[in-house]
Amino acid sequence: MSEEIKHSVVMIGAGPAALTAAIYTTREDIDTLLIEKGVVGGLAAVTDVIDNYPGFAKGVKGLSLADDLRAQAERFGAEIELGEVSDLAKEGKLIRLKTTSGDILADAILIATGCDYKKTGIPGEEKYYARGVHFCATCDGAFYREKRLVVIGGGNSAFQETIFLTRYASHIDILVRSQIKASDILQKEMQQFIVQGKVSVHLGVTPLEIVGDENGVTAVKGSDVNGSEIEFRTDGVFEFIGLKPNTSFLQSSGVGLNEQGFVITDENLETNIEGVFAAGDVRSGATMQIASASGEGATAALKIREYLEGRLHNSELKQLEVNP
């Protein structure tokens, strides 16, 4: 039989939103557990440099920011457990979580599971996964010293990670299906590598297949803006084509999700299930910025505190009614 533990607040995820929320709740002496299945710090922790998080004039290493957020939350008593939540359900006034270490009950829940990178789904992607197809430049870039690379995507992540990969690769082709969506500052930063001949940006290219041999990836085949076949010789492919929310565990929970799977909340960051809140990249309407995730984490913590105080107040009133 699984052991049942109860916490005031359980936060699912331990990225910037949850860690910030935990700093606030634990400073209020609210017993808080965070459950993380991936990396503490979320996608921020696997980003090389973060230049737009306030308070760091020279930018900050993603890993360093994640470590500091974690240390700050733990300083006030936040407990971080490595594990996975598979389901949640309302049970009276509590919420029951099914986790890899057993059932956990909570007065309130914060869903802050963030997002992961989308996959293209093209042939060859699965076959060469981790053997030439990658989604984490800071993890796998070092295997491509003096090699040719293809990066798929035209947003901030694609440009930021390409800039990181230039320290290893001899040449990088960036394949952008429609238009560049990366920020102006990243585009300017990229310009120096384009001038050096280290990076080429190809607009209007739709990747169709990743091909290779027994040694790994050899090329990406695609079509250009005219529909003509085009091929890029490469030793590896890094994909950064956008984000998808980590909400598959909520499919049978009754928590309201939008068409893309992001969690729907009201202005208090509360979902359609009382006591279940959401913050950060996983929330419908999120701006996918670390600063916004932290801000939402702080807001969610304050709303959770109000919710817990309201419940306490209501239960005291009921107690008075019973024992006038």
Added chain:
Amino acid sequence: MVKKITIFTSDTCGYCQMVKSYLKAKGMGYEEVNLDRDPNRRAEAHRLSGALTVPVTVVTKVDDSQEIIVGYNLAKLAPAVN
């Protein structure tokens, strides 16, 4: 029973930190091979794992059999070291 744990890592890899944190929390010692500082051992990591990625965790048992875990995968790492 575990005889030795070796983790292939890099300076910038967040998932590598998670493997190290997990083993530290379990009170388990390990040898770290940082491929940024020791690039000559990249081929060894690739040969052992078949993958071009870190972390690669090599768990050597007392009978010298090896279990190799690619990436930060608690579902495989936890039973391998416990």
